[in-house]
Structures are given as structure tokens and as C-alpha cells.
Amino acid sequence: IRYQQEAVLQLAAVTDQGDVYPLPQSDFLSLQKDADAQGITALELVRSAIADKQPIDEKLEALDLAVPIEAPEVWAAGVTYQRSREARNYEATGGKLDAVTFYDKVYDAERPEIFFKSTAARTVGPGAEVQLRSDSQWQIPEPELGLVLGSQGKMLGYTIGNDMSCRDIEGENPLYLPQAKMWKRSCSLGPAIRLVDAVDNPYDLQIACRIYRQGDKVVEGTANTGQLKRKLEELVSFLTRDNELFEGTVLLTGTCIVPPNEFSLAAGDRIEIEITGIGTLVNSVAGAGC
Numbered sequence: 070i071r072y073q074q075e076a077v078l079q080l081a082a083v084t085d086q087g088d089v090y091p092l093p094q095s096d097f098l099s100l101q102k103d104a105d106a107q108g109i110t111a112l113e114l115v116r117s118a119i120a121d122k123q124p125i126d127e128k129l130e131a132l133d134l135a136v137p138i139e140a141p142e143v144w145a146a147g148v149t150y151q152r153s154r155e156a157r158n159y160e161a162t163g164g165k166l167d168a169v170t171f172y173d174k175v176y177d178a179e180r181p182e183i184f185f186k187s188t189a190a191r192t193v194g195p196g197a198e199v200q201l202r203s204d205s206q207w208q209i210p211e212p213e214l215g216l217v218l219g220s221q222g223k224m225l226g227y228t229i230g231n232d233m234s235c236r237d238i239e240g241e242n243p244l245y246l247p248q249a250k251m252w253k254r255s256c257s258l259g260p261a262i263r264l265v266d267a268v269d270n271p272y273d274l275q276i277a278c279r280i281y282r283q284g285d286k287v288v289e290g291t292a293n294t295g296q297l298k299r300k301l302e303e304l305v306s307f308l309t310r311d312n313e314l315f316e317g318t319v320l321l322t323g324t325c326i327v328p329p330n331e332f333s334l335a336a337g338d339r340i341e342i343e344i345t346g347i348g349t350l351v352n353s354v355a356g357a358g359c
């Protein structure tokens with residue numbers, strides 16, 4: 070994690086017990102670079118750095134968390150879960166579920182859907198506000214497992230992403246996808262990066278999404294990364310193909326939780342996305358133009 074301490078951002082390791090240990094590096098990529106220079110994994114470096122140290126007095130919940138990495142680019146895969154395929158078909162056909170669409174085709178095709186989602190300036194971290202678009206009446210969060218990548222596509226860690234989406238704009242015409250996906254504060258990442266070596270099986274992570282309106286829970290959904298149609302390496306290999314990647318790029322792996330069709334986000338809503346071992350990404354929703 071990174072948290073705000075006086076005027077500086079502090080990098081820290083969090084144990085599964087919730088104890089927080091400050092680290093000497095300034096950010097996640099420096100930690101990775103130091104580990105590479107020593108020929109050890111980032112997990113080994115963290116373990117040796119916190120051995121014999123005392124955690125800080127505050128628990129994780131008390132800290133002012135920042136986005137765990139300033140990802141220069143965020144890319145996203147789409148229609149990687151059956152649930153997303155069904156939801157996209159509903160948007161595109163107005164509910165004619167017997168029609169065969171390009172969403173059906175991409176779900177089964179060798180080449181996955183991968184699109185450019187966000188830049189560091191458009192991405193917010195835990196506790197910050199995501200924003201609504203002014204020209205959409207049907208907006209939802211998309212809770213997704215995110216892969217933090219090195220410049221050669223090496224998977225360094227896992228995080229949580231919210232691929233904010235406008236179902237009406239995408240449903241009207243798939244060529245509107247960039248407008249349905251990308252605008253100011255339409256992406257959120259955090260609260261933590263879990264190092265790859267600290268995850269036994271990335272295909273068995275529980276994902277939950279909860280949306281609260283005026284304190285009442287109005288949406289709840291759960292899923293498991295075991296439902297992912299594709300392998301993570303497969304998504305990364307298409308992203309890196311003939312591409313230039315920057316250290317710390319994040320690849321979101323698609324959504325498997327879609328709120329009921331009649332639901333649209335409203336200003337003031339609170340979105341919680343939880344993934345086992347990574348934490349809970351909490352964002353409130355700001356109205357358009359805020």
C-alpha cells in the first residue's frame with residue numbers, strides 16, 4: 070500500500086493480520102527494482118525488510134490510503150466471463166437473447182477484446198471519488214482483478230480495478246466504446262498490490278461488489294476468478310504483442326459481476342469491491358461535472 074503521512078506518500082507492507090510495516094522504497098516499482106538488483110523476489114525483499122521490525126501503531130483502516138501505483142496506462146480486457154457476455158448482449162440487442170452478436174464471437178474467438186482504459190491522471194485511488202458522465206443514464210462499476218505488469222509484461226502483482234462503464238452508450242453502438250469507458254475519474258485502483266508470489270492460485274479469488282445508497286445496500290454480487298474464460302498469461306500476451314509497455318501498466322481482466330439491468334449509479338453512492346487477499350476498494354460517486 071501507499072499512505073499519506075504528513076506531506077509524503079509512504080510505501081508500506083501489510084501482513085494478512087493487518088499489521089503495517091513502512092518500507093524504505095518510495096514506491097512499488099522501486100521495490101521491484103531493488104529486488105531485481107539483488108536477484109530475489111519482491112516478496113523475499115519485503116520479508117527481510119520487515120523481519121525484526123515493529124509495525125506502526127495504526128491499523129490499515131485508520132490510514133489515508135493513496136493509489137498503490139501511478140499506472141502510466143491502464144488497459145482492460147472485456148467479455149472474459151459469461152456474465153459479461155450476457156450483459157453486453159442485453160445492452161446491444163435490447164434483451165433479444167437469441168440473437169448472435171459480436172460479443173458471442175469475441176467470447177469464443179482466439180483473440181480477446183483488449184482496450185485502452187485509462188491513464189494515471191484519469192485514475193483515482195481508494196477513498197477518492199469516481200465520477201459519472203453527464204450524457205449517460207445507465208452507468209455501473211465493473212469490479213475486476215487487475216494485473217500490475219513490468220515493461221516486458223511480467224506479472225508483478227494483483228490489484229483491484231473498477232472499470233466504470235456506460236451501458237447505454239456502448240449498447241447504442243460498439244464504436245462508442247472509448248466514450249463508454251474513458252472519461253475523467255472513470256477508473257479506480259487499489260487499495261493494495263498483492264505480490265504475485267503471495268498468491269497460490271489466481272484462479273480462485275473471491276470477488277464481491279456492494280453498492281450503498283444513502284446507507285442502504287442496493288446491489289450485492291459475488292463471483293470467483295475461477296469463472297474466467299481465459300488464462301491471465303493469454304491476456305498479457307495479446308496486450309504485449311507488437312506493443313510498447315511501460316513499467317507499472319495495469320491490465321484489468323474483465324468483469325464477472327453486473328448489477329441488475331434496472332440499476333444505474335447515482336451521485337452519492339458508495340461502491341465497495343473486495344477481492345480475497347487484496348482488500349476492499351472503496352469509492353464514492355461524484356455527479357457529472359463535479
Ligand code: DO4
Binds near residue numbers: 150
Ligand atoms: O465490450 C465491452 C467491454 C466489456 C468489459 O469491460 C468487461 O467485460 O469487463
Ligand code: MG
Binds near residue numbers: 146
Ligand atoms: Mg470491464
